[in-house]
Amino acid sequence: MKKLLIAVLLAGTALAGQAVGQELQDRANALFDPLPESMPGAENDTPAEVALGQKLYFEKKLSVNGTQSCNSCHRLDNNLGGDDGNPVSPGAVKGKFGGRNAPTTINAGFHLAQFWDGRAADLEEQATGPILNPVEMGMPSGDKVVARLKDDADYRRAFDEVFGEAVSMENIARAIAAYERTLISEDRFDDYLNGDTAALNQQEKRGLKTFMDAGCAGCHNGALLGGNSYQKMGVVQAYENTEDKGRMEVTGKESDKYVFKVPSLRNVALTAPYFHDGAVATLEEAVRRMGSLQLGRQLGDDQVADITAFLGALSNKDSRDLAQR
């Protein structure tokens, strides 16, 4: 009799646990979406265009002194999350550095716009920016970039085959963008959203719940957990770096001062350091500071640890796959 009672109680506890689990999953599914299997625009990309884009992505001729490719700052070959691990990245010319933390190119085409300040509408518009940026790849002009590739018979032939036209900045951008549209990560959080409740461990589930309870999902929501809106850096507390005016530099509007694109949290555990200026070294510290800067919350150590654990479930299962596709 006693055994039966215990069995009934245990079964009841298990059922209650299941109900709580279902509630958490329902809440998560209301706020987040699995990453789509293909990126907007990819339906028009051909395998040949993607292959050319991949070659260009790793092409150091695209920098003034032949030292840098797209992959130098947005690395796909090191099992990081598609960036270089630097606060700001060294440019091709010695001693010059980019002004902001290099964002990952993985999943980039899902964002509402490109760059931290959203100044490029899409991947095509973004792709040639760093090539011509004097503190990044430092090429003096589009004509010079085109001339370099035209000097190479392989490129002349490839552009002719893929686009039926000569090398131009426009089709360089198109090819790189086509390649970048294949860079979609796969992680355990999507397995969880798709119904595999065992895909997250207990701490990650607690972290997910805290992430939602604390209001983080107010900005970090949707398929990217971010990337779909702009927000002021320092909603509740002012952020200490007041040099970078953010989106105000694009729009000229005072109301866009310190406003940046909300970064996606996919692969965030792989892309330290953090924030637009790369000023924060660890994910724990980034979580803690976001709590106070954006939400006015002093998150406890356990909460920070749980959220950080949850964010780890957003890491691509094997980012080397992306470079080798």
Add this chain to the structure above:
Amino acid sequence: MKKLLIAVLLAGTALAGQAVGQELQDRANALFDPLPESMPGAENDTPAEVALGQKLYFEKKLSVNGTQSCNSCHRLDNNLGGDDGNPVSPGAVKGKFGGRNAPTTINAGFHLAQFWDGRAADLEEQATGPILNPVEMGMPSGDKVVARLKDDADYRRAFDEVFGEAVSMENIARAIAAYERTLISEDRFDDYLNGDTAALNQQEKRGLKTFMDAGCAGCHNGALLGGNSYQKMGVVQAYENTEDKGRMEVTGKESDKYVFKVPSLRNVALTAPYFHDGAVATLEEAVRRMGSLQLGRQLGDDQVADITAFLGALSNKDSRDLAQR
């Protein structure tokens, strides 16, 4: 000596108070902007176009049975905040009601898009929606609207004078939009942002601080304290009305389920009841529920009272002025 000491201490306290006051004002100026003096597009509006638009705004011929004008739901003549005080508004045809709480037309042209779900890009696109909506003004077609106004010699002459062309749905929309671009409110919060520290009383200042500390300004920021972004209704806690799918009905995207335009808080104390479905009767309750639904905060009674007091400072100083301009 004792007197001097007290005087010094008092002066010190006053200075500290000033410093705290300055800090609050600086924080507010970083998050909010005074309403601009004119609306985007107003530079192309002529006084004659505005006058025609004003006449049309109050024109009951624009509804199927001659009972309703724009002003029936978006009232500018009753010293409310530019709405009708109903949860949802009765349509021209008896027994029919709009599906969502009528938003104010005051400051509407500053919003990033029109309607709760942003389905119209601008005032022109919005203006003819309710006229042809079967549960609102209920006109059966644009041709019928145009024919009615053409029956009136005054309108025939006015459209000819203003636009140099006959009445059309397009120029009806242009005129109404031109009038609506004059509907800009003036309130004490803008006086405060512009440097008049005495424009808010102590409770309103505490409310402003709590509003910023609690994270309300994450969505309700800029010149409108809202109106510049979309947000899910129920970020932290699910909202009980699950009938209205919000912006998903416009975009078809699952990720836009329960997403609405963040409403502006200008004139909010004048526009009860609240939320897209008008389900909440008082501003206090709206503040309390926003705290839990969007931020996961249980605001205390004093905090709710202070925030509500602050929101009162966003009321137009004299909304009757707007109808009589």
